[in-house]
Amino acid sequence: MKTRDRILVTSLALFNDEGEAHTTTIDIANELDISPGNLYYHFKGKDEIIAELYQQYELAMADTLHAPITAPLGETDGDIEANWYYLYVLFEEMYQYRFLYQNLDDILQRYPDIRRRFKRLVQLKRSALSAICLTLLQQRVLQADEDLLERLVDNLTLTLNYWINYDQLLHTGRDPQVSILQGVLQIMTAISPYLGEDSLNFYEDCREIYQRMMHKEPN
Amino acid sequence: MKTRDRILVTSLALFNDEGEAHTTTIDIANELDISPGNLYYHFKGKDEIIAELYQQYELAMADTLHAPITAPLGETDGDIEANWYYLYVLFEEMYQYRFLYQNLDDILQRYPDIRRRFKRLVQLKRSALSAICLTLLQQRVLQADEDLLERLVDNLTLTLNYWINYDQLLHTGRDPQVSILQGVLQIMTAISPYLGEDSLNFYEDCREIYQRMMHKEPN
């Protein structure tokens, strides 16, 4: 593994675990057992490392997010399992770059370029969740309820974005896998009451998947 | 106004507008036209200023949050207007100390004491929202749906905590008053589908209050 890549991997780990703000270039160099000078040979500074890490994150997310926008998830309409798995993957990808979310406003304030791009990404998340809702709900929501649907999609986007922060705050040290599963359940549950008579069935199916995932987790 | 209080007021303003992480003791002293030495006479350092500001925030919030827990809001059950106003006040109080939410994880990591207390405060928010739900929903939610109710309350707590961040991210520079009104509407909307046959009426009432508040806003 090249030094440049090792710097990226180690930086990401330190940012996630110790917080980006309090990880210095020296910390990174120490962790890698290289000199600060060497680090500066590969990257002009912390800014450049963060820019590169964000680039990685953006590529991965954008790729995933386009899936439900271009084609409905699952073979049959309302395929719960496919949507569950999809949300799980999204949460996982976000969790891998969780340092972004921990000091979000701080980072977005310092890097206006990342701010613009992050905003676009959130809008993309919103579109993806909107597409999922539209297939799940099908024609169920009346035309007049367009606005209601917008509120639901905002609700889901908000949950997707901040759930892990919220859950880890209330349950410090909880296994991240559990947090993520809870997050998926949380989103699915928020959709359920809009499903009319299928509402309870849908919710029960979700809980069942949740239970199943929770118990096979120690793999 | 005593210097000590002026330091607190100015610090809060700077933290909110420029971000806590990048506001130094010197910035605060400059803004007040006093010397850094003078500032250090009143507070041992930035830590102590933050601790004091948090104390203020906690007192105000805890006081407000106990209201619906001890007695239902509104004179009649399901008094929408009273609950609307209540949520509005909560958002406003949080907005006044928004620097806390902008770098939340960073601050909570640096001050373990604040972490514990903030966590308790979120649980208090959760209790308040739970109490509101119970009066609004009354006996509507079946016993079997206890778990569903928990998911709803988590959803509302999450929205209350992060809505302003989310809204300001997607609509940079939007009038905070509008963000807050949207936040209240967002929470009320999330409750509405659980109201059974009153669902649509409730939602329409909320939209009406929202419209009214939006237009009298330029006061």
Add this chain to the structure above:
DNA sequence: GTCTATACTGTGATAGAC
């Protein structure tokens, strides 16, 4: 209570040898 001076620290960044 408030000021000016100053010292200490950690971090970011570069130059030049190997």
Add this chain to the structure above:
DNA sequence: GTCTATCACAGTATAGAC
């Protein structure tokens, strides 16, 4: 590509005069 050495600077904190 990697190292050592060193600089510059910002932010924190204190001492002592007024």
